[in-house]
Amino acid sequence: MRITVLAGGVGAARFLRGVQAAAPGAQITVIGNTGDDITLFGLRVCPDLDTVMYTLGGGISEEQGWGRADESFSIRDELAAYGAGPSWFTLGDRDFATHILRTQLLAAGKPLSEVTRRLCERWQPGVELLPMSDDKVETHVLLDDAERSLVHFQEWWVRLHAAVPALAITAAGAQGARPAPGVLEAIADADFVLFPPSNPVVSIGTILSVPGIRDAAGAKTVVGVSPIIGGAPVRGMADACLAAIGVRTSAVGVAAHYGPDLLNGWLVDEQDKAATDDPALAGLQVRALPLYMRDLAATAAIAQAAIDLARELT
């Protein structure tokens, strides 16, 4: 069984653990969002790729869901002592090593996909992890403040906690970006494609904005897991992103936003059972089941349901 998964950060990484548990023999390719990537202190940081890599490779901080376990923060403290900013994005010492090596390899001319493969040689995540593109795509947010400031996604998300409303969210560079080597093939060769409960705007949406990826996925069976339960995001501030693009924060709203030309199956939580016969989702197979990824067993059950639905629809 070949499964290709479009992935954001924490939610996707946890879901992928469920997929691995539910389909231990499957060949899984993960296409990771790089729109959140940011250069800090001259080092290239890829939060979503690293969250997937660390989570599946056993290096993640389980409490946080991101960053490394057993972290120390000497470098953060030293940079602060130098008065070097920004201080709102915290990186641990162990994590810094990943960014140092990545930056060194990128500076040597290696594309991000090759660098990611090199980093995964250590972590052995059990999936093939591909960045959506080797080209630079950065999610920028137009803030509804007095200056209508245009800021990097991380500044809105991490520094401002998405508390300032966004007027628009754009994937800068996406139009001219090409899918990384292997991305379109992984989609075309997959038995089906899964969307984890990732942010539909700044994670899955950004991946789909790379020319060719949406069309490739649309030609396959796609089953998604709603990141919205009972009208609220399970984690993160997806509601602030959905508001910026005029989509209602609901399981139905997100599925309708993806659209029936892309999505074939949709898993919603039991409390959103009404979505299963919502006329707005005509043409979609919608199933309701417990969607909170409380532990690996619960997550594997969700993944199993997604796989079952995808196989039925293929």
Add this chain to the structure above:
Amino acid sequence: MRITVLAGGVGAARFLRGVQAAAPGAQITVIGNTGDDITLFGLRVCPDLDTVMYTLGGGISEEQGWGRADESFSIRDELAAYGAGPSWFTLGDRDFATHILRTQLLAAGKPLSEVTRRLCERWQPGVELLPMSDDKVETHVLLDDAERSLVHFQEWWVRLHAAVPALAITAAGAQGARPAPGVLEAIADADFVLFPPSNPVVSIGTILSVPGIRDAAGAKTVVGVSPIIGGAPVRGMADACLAAIGVRTSAVGVAAHYGPDLLNGWLVDEQDKAATDDPALAGLQVRALPLYMRDLAATAAIAQAAIDLARELT
């Protein structure tokens, strides 16, 4: 009083503490060797500048004489786990922060002299610390091995512990390098110039190889402190460097190598008292006194003797 000091690493940094103690009101400019600088993991490391900065700024590891106090080594361990080399040059986490910030500022186009000033804003070393040049000069060593390998100085010094004989030592890039802004002025405006007991080949020698510096120093009163006591270097492997350039490892040999056109006064240890009337040093004022920098008081006495001699000769 204005004093300009040409400086290598550990020996120079300790000597400078003595100068500060002996001449608390003096305006001291330190011209640091950058020939030992090396790019590791994509980060620019300046061992000699940092040793001076950390020592005078209170951040040095007193036990080692180099690197930061209270160090941890997460990044080193992580890079090793990635299989990323080299492993023979150990950098601590706190130290890494300095190299990260330096590299970021250099990449932004700032010259090393400006970057060094920026780093010193934190450390407040009490001296003006200038790199000898903003241009890249790297000390390379031609090894007397089967391949007659040409390696970076640090590879010979740190990896090979200078155990493989050197056929030649060259300051690559020196010929085309210009003294950093302020270097020639600091020499010209100084009451006198001091050479600490630094390596005469790969520290002081490298600084002097930058066009203009030797001539500027030669026009001033220069007093040096012998790095050789009783025919052996006090610290480090200066004998291996001296052998490579055909100079005898002795207090007399080093002073004669600098030459009377450059050097005016020379301090030797009591056990090298014979140097005071060695005909090879005719034209030099040579004084014998205890030269081991055992503690700050002993070091200040050496610095005081150097200052006294320089003032007599000026």
